[in-house]
Amino acid sequence: MKMIGLIGGMSWESSAEYYRILNEGIRERVGPTASAQCVMWSFNFAEIEDLQHRGDWATLTTRMVDAARRLEAAGADVLLICTNTMHRMAATIEDAVAVPLLHIADPTAERIKAAGIKTVGLLGTAFTMEHAFYKGRLAEQHGLDVIVPNDEDRATVHRIIYEELVAGRILPASRDAYRAIIARLVEAGAEAVILGCTEIMLLVKPEDSAVPIFDTTALHAAAAIEVALAG
Template identity: 75%
Template sequence: MRLIGLIGGMSWESSAEYYRILNQGVRDRIGPTASARCLLWSFDFSEIERLQHAGDWTTLGERMVEAARRLETAGADLLLICTNTMHRLAPTVEAAVEIPLLHIADPTGRSIRAAGLSRAGLLGTAFTMEHAFYKGRLADRHGLDVLVPNERDRATVHRIIYEELVAGRVLPASREAYRAVIGELVARGAEAIILGCTEIMLLIGPDDSPVPVFDTTTLHAEAAVAAALGD
């Protein structure tokens, strides 16, 4: 089994889900006493969040490269960045290490296309929804037409992530707000909904959408299990 290196703590709420899914996946494939071989570098998310909103992506890149190199030095065979937003720095991380980085958008894109769908609504942080690093990869590598919410709805989705979900607060009113945003995306033609922030799966599931939901946290972790086991 290959050793999985996790760059996490962004936030720890979703990193804990990664750890659970990785271990459950390995146990299901190998046997009841099996668990994933993994190393976790966990950031203090308060520092990361401050730098994100200050727009200091240079310093963020330096922090991410340090984490990746430390995991590689410790023996990791592959890397996961356990957050969608910080995949903005995926090229920087990939250039700094020799081991492969499993990009979160790729298992998501493959899963949507395997379901026979081509137009997806994207929920995530403002950074993920508004910049091209994520939407562009889904379009260029997987042929997807990606829709994002309108400006007001993007602000709502972003606020709930940073004020509630990263702090472990899961509120019924926020679930209803996300359902309304999903409804608007579906009305505009979305055939699928991408939970493009690793904490959204704490709030939204398949029952909250009239179209299929693709949870990036689960898809990313399951792809890591497959890679670690050589599938």
């Protein structure tokens, strides 16, 4: 079994889900006493959040590269960034280490294409919804048409992530807000919705959407299991 290296703590709420999904998946595939071989570098998310909102992506990139190198030195055979937003520096991390990086958008896009879906709505942090690093990969490498919420809805999605979900707060009113935003994406033509923040799956469930939802956390972890057990 290959060693999975996890760059986590962004936030630990979703990193804990990665750990659970990886171990449950390995147990199901290998046997009742089996668990995932993994090593995690877990950030203090308060520091990461501050740098994100100050726009200091250079410092964030330096820290992410350092984490990747530490995991490689610890024996990781494949790396996962346990957050969608920080895939903004995925290419730089790939250049800095010799082990492969499993990009979170790729297994998500592959599952969407396998379902015969072309147009998707994207929910995530403002950085993920508004910047090209994520939407561009979905469009250019996978041929998907991506719809994002309007300005007001993007602000709501972002606020709930940073003020509630990363702190483990799951509020019915926020679920209702997300349901309404998803409905508007469907009205705009979305055939499915990507939960493009690893915490959103804590709030939104399949029954909250009239179209299929694709949970990047679960799909990313499932793809890592396949890599870990291959060859």
